[in-house]
Amino acid sequence: MMGWWKTWKALEAKGIMGINRRNADYVLKYNKRSLYPIVDDKIITKERAIAAGIHVPPMYGIISTEKEIEKLDAIIGDRNDFVIKPAQGAGGDGILVIADRFEERFRTISGRIISHEEIEHQISSILTGLYSLGGHRDRALIEYRVTPDPIFSSISYEGVPDIRVIVLMGYPVMAMLRLPTRQSGGKANLHQGAIGVGVDLATGVTLRGTWLNNIISKHPDTTHPVDGVQLPNWDGFMHLAAECYELCGLGYIGVDMVLDKDRGPLILELNARPGLNIQIANDCGLTHRTLAVEKRLEELVAEDRHDSPQERVRFAQSLFGHV
Secondary structure, three states: OHHHHHHHHHHHHOOOOOHHHHHHHHHHHHOOHHHHHHHHOHHHHHHHHHHHOOOOOOEEEEEOOOHHHHHHHHHHOOOOOEEEEEOOEOOOOOOEEEEEEEOOEEEEOOOOEEOHHHHHHHHHHHHOOOOEHHHOOOOEEEEOOOOEOHHHOOOOOOOOOEEEEEEEOOEEEEEEEEEOOOOOOOOOOHHHOOEEEEEOOOOOEEEEEEEOOEEEOEOOOOOOEOOOOEOOOHHHHHHHHHHHHHHHOOOEEEEEEEEEOOOEEEEEEEEOOOOOOHHHHHOOOOHHHHHHHHHHHHHHHHOOOOOOHHHHHHHHHHHHOOO
């Protein structure tokens, strides 16, 4: 019993945030339930981002009913690659990534050849709510397929790496790069076997990696080091993350972004209940940083002013950089 107490006190001293504290002190406090649909539905998120001038993967079309599945050919046209995803999906489930055409069929990102009928069946499954939060009827989103920047070619397996930034009231507080592996099936999902790599908020340089709850220095598939990599256009990512507070109105969110080789940083989706594994990847707790932001907010209230997104980024980078 005493050993458990010492461990907990050590974690608390390091600022490690547990799920109960996250839920009570941040999710419930800063996230109004009425605003959840903005982040839980990828189509709503995308439409609001487009209206606000925030860069996202271009949307090709939406299928809302079984009858509308016949619009698929018109939506994809002669494009060789595209992505189909459930609007209310979670954890990457239900996403179909088409990388190329093969005669009258299609080739997925993993190399599997599928027919037009199989794509229609996947869309039908999405509409029934098979992949949606709560199992409710859903919509299928067809959009641009992100091509990862070449910087990731040596430290990622197949799929698209993404960058998760935790944002409190518009202030970025911690960042992590998520790298697909063979075990994760090319998905940037930590629970399925992707790698989480901490990122220095000030510089955009990667730190150590964590994989299946183990600390690692090299990608298990490519064997290249995952630390010490300079992510391009880091300030662009930071400003995108900060601007998402105005986009959705939720105070505590995870902002997931990608780096496309042609279009640069893009917002992929927002999460109102971001996980806590990011602390392991950064070897650092969230609590000290979130308390620093809350102190800053109190000071601004007393002075009757507020920080712009640019000022919020500068504040975060000055306080939370690892170097």
